[in-house]
Amino acid sequence: xxxxxxxxxxxxxxxxxNALFWVVSVTLILILLAxxxxxxxxxEVSPPLLVSFQAPAYAQVSQxxxxxxxxxxxxxxxxxxxxxxxxxxxxxVLHPGLSEKxxxxxxxxxxxxxxxxxxxxxxxxxxxxxxxxxxxMLITFEALILSFILAGTLMLAEKQEETVKAMRISPIGVHRxxxxxxVLFALIGSLYAGLMALFTVGFSLNWLTFFLISALGSAIFAxxxxxxxxxxxxxxxxxxxxxxxxxxxxxSGVGYSNPSSQLLWMKFLPSYPFLSxxxxxxxxxxxxxxxxxxxxxxxxxxxxxAYLSVHRVFFHKGGAWV
Amino acid sequence: xxxxxxxxxxxxxxxxxAVADISFTAESGKIFGxxxxxxxxxxxxxxxxxxxxxxxKGEVLYDTQSVRDLKTSFFNRVGVSFEQPNVYSSxxxxxxxxxxxxxxxxxxxxxxxxxxxxxxxxxxxKKASEYSKGMRQRLTLVRALINQADFLFxxxxxxxxxxSSALLVRELIREQAQRGATVFLTTHxxxxxxxxxxxxxxxxxxxxxxxxxxxxLKLAYGTTGVKVVxxxxxxxxxxxxxxxxxxxxxxxxxxxxxxxxxxxEATLEEIFLRVTGKELKA
Numbered sequence: 225x226x227x228x229x230x231x232x233x234x235x236x237x238x239x240x241x242n243a244l245f246w247v248v249s250v251t252l253i254l255i256l257l258a259x260x261x262x263x264x265x266x267x268e269v270s271p272p273l274l275v276s277f278q279a280p281a282y283a284q285v286s287q288x289x290x291x292x293x294x295x296x297x298x299x300x301x302x303x304x305x306x307x308x309x310x311x312x313x314x315x316x317v318l319h320p321g322l323s324e325k326x327x328x329x330x331x332x333x334x335x336x337x338x339x340x341x342x343x344x345x346x347x348x349x350x351x352x353x354x355x356x357x358x359x360x361m362l363i364t365f366e367a368l369i370l371s372f373i374l375a376g377t378l379m380l381a382e383k384q385e386e387t388v389k390a391m392r393i394s395p396i397g398v399h400r401x402x403x404x405x406x407v408l409f410a411l412i413g414s415l416y417a418g419l420m421a422l423f424t425v426g427f428s429l430n431w432l433t434f435f436l437i438s439a440l441g442s443a444i445f446a447x448x449x450x451x452x453x454x455x456x457x458x459x460x461x462x463x464x465x466x467x468x469x470x471x472x473x474x475x476s477g478v479g480y481s482n483p484s485s486q487l488l489w490m491k492f493l494p495s496y497p498f499l500s501x502x503x504x505x506x507x508x509x510x511x512x513x514x515x516x517x518x519x520x521x522x523x524x525x526x527x528x529x530a531y532l533s534v535h536r537v538f539f540h541k542g543g544a545w546v
Numbered sequence: 547x548x549x550x551x552x553x554x555x556x557x558x559x560x561x562x563x564a565v566a567d568i569s570f571t572a573e574s575g576k577i578f579g580x581x582x583x584x585x586x587x588x589x590x591x592x593x594x595x596x597x598x599x600x601x602x603k604g605e606v607l608y609d610t611q612s613v614r615d616l617k618t619s620f621f622n623r624v625g626v627s628f629e630q631p632n633v634y635s636s637x638x639x640x641x642x643x644x645x646x647x648x649x650x651x652x653x654x655x656x657x658x659x660x661x662x663x664x665x666x667x668x669x670x671x672k673k674a675s676e677y678s679k680g681m682r683q684r685l686t687l688v689r690a691l692i693n694q695a696d697f698l699f700x701x702x703x704x705x706x707x708x709x710s711s712a713l714l715v716r717e718l719i720r721e722q723a724q725r726g727a728t729v730f731l732t733t734h735x736x737x738x739x740x741x742x743x744x745x746x747x748x749x750x751x752x753x754x755x756x757x758x759x760x761x762x763l764k765l766a767y768g769t770t771g772v773k774v775v776x777x778x779x780x781x782x783x784x785x786x787x788x789x790x791x792x793x794x795x796x797x798x799x800x801x802x803x804x805x806x807x808x809x810x811e812a813t814l815e816e817i818f819l820r821v822t823g824k825e826l827k828a
C-alpha cells in the first residue's frame with residue numbers, strides 16, 4: 225500500500241506541474257459558467273410557418289398562398305412547411321430538409337389538431353431545465369475522459385524521460401503501476417464529476433452511488449489510456465489516435481441526446497452506460513442496474529488489456545520477469 | 547556474486563550476434579569493470595543481466611539463482627544507474643529519491659543524506675529540470691544506491707562530471723564494494739577503471755578480448771622499465787632502463803643530474819589498443 229500511495233502522491237505532484245492538467249481544470253470552470261450563464265433554462269420553440277396552395281385539408285391550419293411558386297418560395301426562404309395537391313389529388317408536403325419521421329409526426333399532429341387532447345407525464349420529477357439536460361454528457365466527456373488524457377500524458381512523459389527504464393528494474397511491478405494510476409484518476413475524476421454535479425444539480429442526489437459510478441468511469445477511461453499509450457513514442461501520434469478514439473466514443477452522446485437516431489453499436493461504446501447512469505442518478509429515480517453490467521464488462525476487459533499492454537510493451541522485459 | 551556463462555544475444559534473429567560467448571564472474575565486495583568503446587556490446591550485456599533484454603542463450607546467475615526465475619521482488623536487491631540520466635524532471639531531486647525509496651520493501655537510505663554525499667544537498671528541493679547534466683547524473687547514481695543494493699550496475703557513472711564531483715562519486719562506489727555489494731561498472735574511462743576496479747574485462751566486437759586485475763594486465767602487457775630524464779649541457783635527455791638490470795640504473799642515477807623519472811608501465815588504454823587493435827573512445 226505504501227508503494228501505491230507513493231505512486232499516487234508523486235503522480236499527483238507531476239500532474240500539478242503539468243500544463244494540460246490546468247487546461248482541463250480551467251475548462252471545467254468554463255463549463256460550469258456556461259451551464260449557468262450561457263445556456264438557457266428553457267428553450268422557446270417558435271411554431272413553424274405553415275403555408276398551402278389549393279390544399280383544402282390544410283387550409284384552416286395554414287396560411288393560404290396565391291400560387292405554388294409562392295409556397296415553394298416560403299419553404300426555401302422562410303423554412304416554412306408547405307402543402308400542395310398534385311395532379312392525382314395526393315397531398316404533397318414541402319419541407320426545408322426535415323427527417324421523414326419529423327414530417328410524418330407533423331402531419332399526424334395537424335390531422336389531429338382539431339381534437340382536444342390531454343397529456344400525462346409518467347415521470348414524478350419536474351421537467352429538467354434545458355441547461356441541465358447536458359450535465360450527464362458533460363460529466364462523462366469532461367470529468368471522466370480527462371483520466372484517459374492525463375494518464376496518457378503521464379505515461380508519455382515517463383517514456384520520453386526514460387524513467388520507465390528505472391521503473392522496469394525496480395520492484396514496482398505492473399500490478400502496482402496500474403493500481404497507482406487507477407487510484408489517482410478515480411480520485412481526480414470523482415472530484416471533478418462531483419464538482420460538476422454540485423454546482424449544477426445541487427446536493428439532492430445519491431452521492432455514494434454518484435461517486436462509485438464516477439470512480440468506476442474514471443478508472444475505465446484511465447485503463448483505456450494505459451492500453452493505448454504504450455504503443456506511442458511521443459505526443460504527436462498519440463494525440464491524433466486519441467482524438468479519433470475519443471470522437472468515436474463521444475458518438476454515444478448522439479444516441480443519448482437523440483434516441484430516434486441512435487444506432488445499436490452506439491450502446492456498446494464505453495461511455496454509453498455512464499450517460500444513462502448519470503441521467504438516472506441526477507434526474508431519475510436512481511441507478512438502474514442494467515447500466516452497471518456493461519461498466520463491469522468494460523472494466524474487466526480493459527484491465528486485462530491494460531495489464532498486457534503495460535507488461536508486454538511499456539514494461540517490456542521479454543517475459544524474463546514475472 | 548554474479549556469474550555470466552556463455553552469453554549470446556542476437557537482436558535480429560539472423561545469426562549476427564551483438565555479443566557472443568561472454569563469460570565472467572563478478573564477485574561480492576568487488577568492482578568488476580566492463581570496458582569497451584561504444585557499440586562493443588557493454589549495454590547489451592548489462593541489459594540482459596538486469597532483465598531489460600531477454601536472455602536468449604547462455605546463463606546469468608545471481609548467486610545461484612538464474613535470471614530466468616527471478617521475481618519482481620528481486621529488484622529490492624538491485625540498483626542501476628544509467629548512462630543517460632533518467633529522472634522525473636518535474637519533481638525535485640528529493641522527490642525523485644523519495645518516490646523510488648517508497649517502492650522498496652527493504653530499508654532505504656535517507657534521500658537528503660545521499661544528496662549531501664554527491665553535493666546536491668543545496669539543490670535537493672529544486673526541480674530536476676533545473677539541474678545541469680552533471681547534477682542529474684549524480685541524482686541518477688544516488689537513486690541506484692538508495693536501497694543499499696546487493697548488485698549494483700553503474701553505467702558511465704562519472705560521465706559529464708567535473709573533477710571534484712567525479713572524486714565524490716568514486717569514493718561512493720568504493721564504499722559500495724566495501725559494504726559487500728557486487729559492483730558492475732560499465733565504462734570507457736580507463737583511468738576510472740584503473741583506480742576502482744578489482745577486475746576488468748575488455749570488450750570489443752561483442753567478445754571479451756582480455757580479463758584480469760588491472761595490475762596483472764599491466765604486468766602482462768606492459769614493460770618493466772623506467773624513463774630517466776637528465777640535464778646534459780642544458781638539454782633534456784631521455785634514457786631508458788630495464789628494471790631487470792637495477793645496477794645500471796643505480797649507476798646512472800648517481801652519475802647524472804636527474805630531472806624526472808617516469809614509469810614505463812603500460813596504461814589500460816595502451817593495453818586495450820594492443821589487445822583489440824582499437825582505440826577506446828566513446
